[in-house]
Amino acid sequence: MIDLEQSEVIPDMWKDVFDSEDIRFCFNCGSCISVCPASNASPPLLIRRLARLVLLGLEDELLDEDTPWSCVSCSRCEEVCPMGVRPFELGLAIRRWQVRNDETRIPPSIVELYKEGYTQPVSKAVALRASVGLGELPTIDKYPEMLKGYQDMLMATDVVSNNDYMFKG
Amino acid sequence: MSKYGLFLGCNTPALRPDVEHAIRKSMPQLGVDLVDLPGFVCCPAFGTFPSADEDAQLATNAWNLSLGEAEGLDLAVQCGSCYSSLSMGSHLLKDPKKLTRTNELLAKGGRSFKGESKVRHMMDVLYNDVGVDKISKTITKSLKGLHGIVQFPCHTLYPSEVVGFEPDKGPPHVLPDLLEALGATVEHYSLEYQCCGGAGGFHKADAPAAHNFLKSKLDAIKTETKADFIVVSCITCLMWMDVQQKPLSEAGEETYNIPVFDYNQLLALCLGAPAEQVAAISTINRDAVIEKIK
Ligand code: SF4
Ligand code: SF4
Numbered sequence: 001m002i003d004l005e006q007s008e009v010i011p012d013m014w015k016d017v018f019d020s021e022d023i024r025f026c027f028n029c030g031s032c033i034s035v036c037p038a039s040n041a042s043p044p045l046l047i048r049r050l051a052r053l054v055l056l057g058l059e060d061e062l063l064d065e066d067t068p069w070s071c072v073s074c075s076r077c078e079e080v081c082p083m084g085v086r087p088f089e090l091g092l093a094i095r096r097w098q099v100r101n102d103e104t105r106i107p108p109s110i111v112e113l114y115k116e117g118y119t120q121p122v123s124k125a126v127a128l129r130a131s132v133g134l135g136e137l138p139t140i141d142k143y144p145e146m147l148k149g150y151q152d153m154l155m156a157t158d159v160v161s162n163n164d165y166m167f168k169g
Numbered sequence: 170m171s172k173y174g175l176f177l178g179c180n181t182p183a184l185r186p187d188v189e190h191a192i193r194k195s196m197p198q199l200g201v202d203l204v205d206l207p208g209f210v211c212c213p214a215f216g217t218f219p220s221a222d223e224d225a226q227l228a229t230n231a232w233n234l235s236l237g238e239a240e241g242l243d244l245a246v247q248c249g250s251c252y253s254s255l256s257m258g259s260h261l262l263k264d265p266k267k268l269t270r271t272n273e274l275l276a277k278g279g280r281s282f283k284g285e286s287k288v289r290h291m292m293d294v295l296y297n298d299v300g301v302d303k304i305s306k307t308i309t310k311s312l313k314g315l316h317g318i319v320q321f322p323c324h325t326l327y328p329s330e331v332v333g334f335e336p337d338k339g340p341p342h343v344l345p346d347l348l349e350a351l352g353a354t355v356e357h358y359s360l361e362y363q364c365c366g367g368a369g370g371f372h373k374a375d376a377p378a379a380h381n382f383l384k385s386k387l388d389a390i391k392t393e394t395k396a397d398f399i400v401v402s403c404i405t406c407l408m409w410m411d412v413q414q415k416p417l418s419e420a421g422e423e424t425y426n427i428p429v430f431d432y433n434q435l436l437a438l439c440l441g442a443p444a445e446q447v448a449a450i451s452t453i454n455r456d457a458v459i460e461k462i463k
Contacts, residue, residue, distance in 0.1 A: 037363075120179035
């Protein structure tokens, strides 16, 4: 339930969350929920509800929501939404908004990406790769100048530069 | 001969390199040359930069795309998440403002991106470049007598405007057609279009619900078909459907042991590649199917 009496409302909050005006066209049909695998989770991911929270400007409720993080990125909602809201991308935008407002939301995997370039040990799976007859790949750690360039590039983005202590060392 | 930059991502080369070897062995035999991309990084996966910072997301997408573009190559991708992330990135980078900002960032890393290099899924390349006729004519072994069902990777279907490569409107048929080209009988069932549920944060948020979601699919396959195997073309579908059958069997009365293959693995086997190289890693034993490929 969304309790408007109890909540503080931030006008135009949607502009800060999602850089798409199309979110305003959401008419609550629920098509996004009807096709969503993660609507089976408990608590359920209900994209329609998240769109309401964004449009109504309910900052505290939206900051507390864990459900945007249970999306499987299947984009079924994106396919069926009759109003072009792009619900999957809205879910990602809500995650980013949470990350901007609460550093505990920063996914630890982005630190791995910064340091190694990968979310899995691509350059370390030497024995497993050899067991199926494959050699090593031209991974970025083998090109120190490229890795440095990649890190310099990321250091110029907000999430890395504003939280640089996480990425160094 | 067509030529692509081979974008492998993280999961395939690190966890299922037999799938990588299947791709490397099968595609050139069908006239598709694959070139490695030195200095590639994670696509980035949706749970990483796309969930944290759009500039970092698009810069990372463009970093990978620029590696192909510098060689005049489009990218060929098997992993559904990589394919979707790179396709979404390319799509967003059609916005000149985003492309300009991304190039400012890329310049700090000594790279640039014009927006020319495209992203193609392995199934798309096989179906639309190579064609099912050529596949049927080139294989030396076949799946004749075997029944299979397909798991459509969501990331290759939706949103169709951004990622789609099906030639017609209506139900997708590229993967079933590719499987039939190998001689298999493709069966259909009620939950065919249901997601496997393995990607992203669903199972982290509620593991029992994610397991039940997969169980409903496996139950439908078991009761409605004579499937000897499941074929996918996405590393996440492959690992999730292969690895989770064991805990599902241990948790209940029903036993689940349906072998799962990536399409390129079956293709490579039909082209005579050794199973020790192209279909060596799995939780569910696949020998019974491999032995019948003659
Ligand atoms: S993309 Fe996410 S929110 Fe949309 S249907 Fe799939 S799991 Fe649900
Ligand atoms: S499908 Fe689109 S219009 Fe309907 S509730 Fe979901 S976001 Fe809103």
